[in-house]
């Protein structure tokens with residue numbers, strides 16, 4: 001669900017960060033209030049460069065709000081948020097955003113149906129949607145094609161975005177989010193609306209990214225434990241804007257924690273490097 005977005009660059013001088021270079025997201029006592037509602041309530045969360053996080057919670061738990069904070073698209077109402085070493089509210093947000101890859105349904109809706117797929121990825125270099133008169137160099141074009149290949153949709157580069165299936169679009173969106181070689185990649189429900197084959201294909205692609213030591217820090221928002229790709233290391237469980245549990249994936253993804261998070265008795269099973277959950 002949409003939350004209020006912050007305007008562009010604040011113009012304030014960058015603030016030296018107290019956090020180390022390996023910490024990409026650092027929220028300390030962060031709350032977000034809108035119209036008297038507490039969307040996030042005193043959240044403490046730290047993401048390091050080599051970590052791959054899944055954020056789970058029911059509808060309205062605050063997952064998208066948390067992702068928008070990590071994407072520097074939202075200010076905390078109270079508390080302190082650092083992203084990539086910059087304090088949100090005291091830094092040039094426009095510059096910071098180029099270092100963050102973001103894929104959300106709201107951004108995807110802005111992609112024109114008649115846009116060539118290669119341009120959907122390429123235009124991320126300019127942080128625009130829809131190619132106009134920007135000039136791109138050959139290296140950018142080659143990178144866009146390489147990313148489409150990496151996501152298994154290289155053969156679709158010359159098609160228009162509107163002709164793609166939902167699963168193909170999701171993969172193109174992730175290629176786009178990777179275009180600027182971000183230090184942090186944020187994916188909001190990337191498997192939403194996919195059939196079983198599409199979901200499994202996407203999970204496998206995300207597992208490849210998760211295991212890639214050169215990949216950015218990853219944060220994936222989902223409602224379903226079945227969508228957690230192998231290679232993910234940590235989980236954060238949210239309910240009503242509060243953290244129910246967070247930490248290493250195996251320790252956090254327990255029946256007890258999921259029961260509290262979703263408000264119904266649940267059991268979790270691990271099958272190799274995948275998880276399932278069902279009513280107890």
Ligand SMILES: Nc1ncnc2c1ncn2[C@@H]1O[C@H](COP(=O)(O)OP(=O)(O)OP(=O)(O)O)[C@@H](O)[C@H]1O
Pocket residue numbers: 001002003004034035037039057058059060061062063064065066
């Ligand atoms: N601008 C706003 N004003 C008031 N309430 C808002 C605003 N934006 C979001 N909310 C509310 O904040 C809560 C958290 O929203 P958020 O989109 O972060 O949840 P979510 O966990 O991503 O939900 P979903 O899984 O349904 O996408 C919801 O109850 C939503 O209605």
